[in-house]
Amino acid sequence: MAGLFDKQEAQARLQAQPLAARMRPRTLAEFVGQQHFLGQGKLLWRMLHADRLGSVIFYGPPGAGKTSLAEIIAQHTRSQFCKLNAASAGVKEVRTALDDARRRLETGSRRTVLFIDELHHFNRTQQDVLLPDVEEGVVTLIGATTANPFFSLVSPLVSRSRVFEFQPLSAADLLGLLQRALADRERGLGNTGVPAQPEALQFLAEVSDGDARRALSALEVGVLSLVGTDQPFDLACAQESIQKKQIQYDRTGDSHYDAASALIKSMRGSDPDAAVYWLARMLEAGEDPRFVARRIVICAAEDVGNADPQALLVAQAAAQATDFLGMPEGRIPLAQAAIYIALAPKSNASLVAIDAALDDIRNQRILPVPRHLRDAHYAGARQLGHGAEYRYPHDAPEGWIPQDYLGIDRHYYEPVPRGVEATFRQRLAEWRARRTAENRPGVTPGPAAGPSTTPPPSSGPTGSSPTSHG
Incomplete structure (x- = not known):
């Protein structure tokens, strides 16, 4: 008798559990x-x-x-x-x-x-x-x-x-679990007599985001609400049974950083559709819109730069508008800025330039300020030779003089042949050639070599900037 009572008690405990708990796989063969x-x-x-x-x-x-x-x-x-x-x-x-x-x-x-x-x-x-x-x-x-x-x-x-x-379960895996739960008379819903329409099960399998517990819970709620009626578990019932999607998003963990990285890389990769999707995902999950706005501003400077200087203004304006409007209206300027940056011509020349200069500052001999560039506003400066021989560029017809401002021949900024930087590239090549000729008597300026496209060593990971999650 004790064995019979124990079996009945175990069965009662099993039936009291939610469907998701009852349908846990018991063997590796059942595991999907x-x-x-x-x-x-x-x-x-x-x-x-x-x-x-x-x-x-x-x-x-x-x-x-x-x-x-x-x-x-x-x-x-x-x-x-x-x-x-x-x-x-x-x-x-x-x-x-x-x-x-x-x-x-x-x-x-x-x-x-x-x-x-x-x-x-x-x-x-x-x-x-x-x-x-x-x-x-x-x-x-x-x-x-x-x-x-x-x-x-x-x-x-x-x-x-x-x-x-572990990866989220596929829709096919979830569909199999739902069908098994409907057919199982011992642990599932096989004894309810409620039929389920295929499109209803397919809907649950797709909208549950790979979460078996969520899919089975929705199925259980819907089917049990129809017991004693002649209605099937249809698409409308499935839509009522599923709870509002709760996006898995930890604002201090990998979901936070993964989504931010995806947003930045989508803008950098010139995909406005992906950029808007990851933006929407972050906002829907409750991400601080100011954090999102900062990522967009960083991307405008880092990945667009002078190829389209307007991008930084658009990003900054979007950040200010979001702060002024609040949510949910702030989503609109954020989307506008993300799309603009995604479609703008790209250049990381400013990032490469500043990182190369910083690398020299940290690892090379510190250069003295050339004497003709030193401050000469105070009494006695001229006696020290400070500011002597400095030439004022605005006195020249072009507003430019081939004057040395660094003391060594070192190039940091190498414009790309895209957008506004294409004009910068041509202008800079001409100026560098003329400056070289001016500072090396007897040298005739010729065609300037094209700038290197290889970035200098950076403290950040390959393909990314230490200033962002991208």
Whole structure:
């Protein structure tokens, strides 16, 4: 009788769970998605089948299967499986689990797999408690997190673990899960008698953004609301059942920086459609519009520059207008500026020039100010020779004199042959040739060599600026 009651109690507990919890995969065969590391013959697949799991961190968006995979591992490993949730557990619970694991190891019984869900909720001190036992192999850690571990976890813990990044489930994967839930009479909705129209399931699969929990929850709400009626689960019901999309966006984590990087690179890459999309995504997620405006201003100076000097004015005006208007109207000038910059001719010559000059300042001999350029407004300056032989450019018919202003022959600014800079390029080549001839008697100015397109060494990552996330 006790066994019968236990079975009935377990069944009652199962039915009380939400559909998403009831439909968790029980075996690797039922698990969908993540074939890039869990497909047959892939690394994690081999580790699990050999029961040789090392410490791992499962990182990815909600509803991608991190916890489900950990629970599958719990059922198949020969090790003792211990589960904690970092949102509710503290150092005491962690130490207890580690002490138990150490005793099991010392007595020669089973090893311990410690699963910590929402690991990013642990602060640095709590994470540091794990380090000695993870390093010594007392426990095998499985950490699950929706936050980028390289931002949210201490580096020693990350370095001692292998990170597996979970991708959002595809629409096809979600559609299969929804169909399975409708047909399953034991754990799913198979006993409700409510049919579902294909377009309704397809809608949920596509609008759930790869989140199985969200898709199954919407299906459950919609189907249960139709029990006892003769109505099918149709597209209208699916649209009512799905909650307003909550964009995964951490304003201090990788979602924030990834979206900002995508916006900048889309403007730099001259794609106004992509630029507007990433702008909209950031604003819809609640990003500070002032942060967005600053990215746009930076991009105007860094990636358009003097190829279209108007771009910086447009970006600055958009920033001021956004601050003046507030949201949601501020989205309009921001979009206008992002589109303008995306379609403007591109040049990073100003960025390359200032970074090259800074590199010389930091790593080369500091140049003295030429005597003819020094301040000569005070009494005695002329006696020191300051300002002597300086020639006033406005006295020349062209408003320009081939005068030396640096003291060495060094070129920093190399205009590109696009937009306004094409004119600058031609003018600068002529002036440089004439200045060289003036400062080297007997040299006749000839055609100037074209400027180098190779940027100087920069302290920033290749292809990006240290001043932006792009």
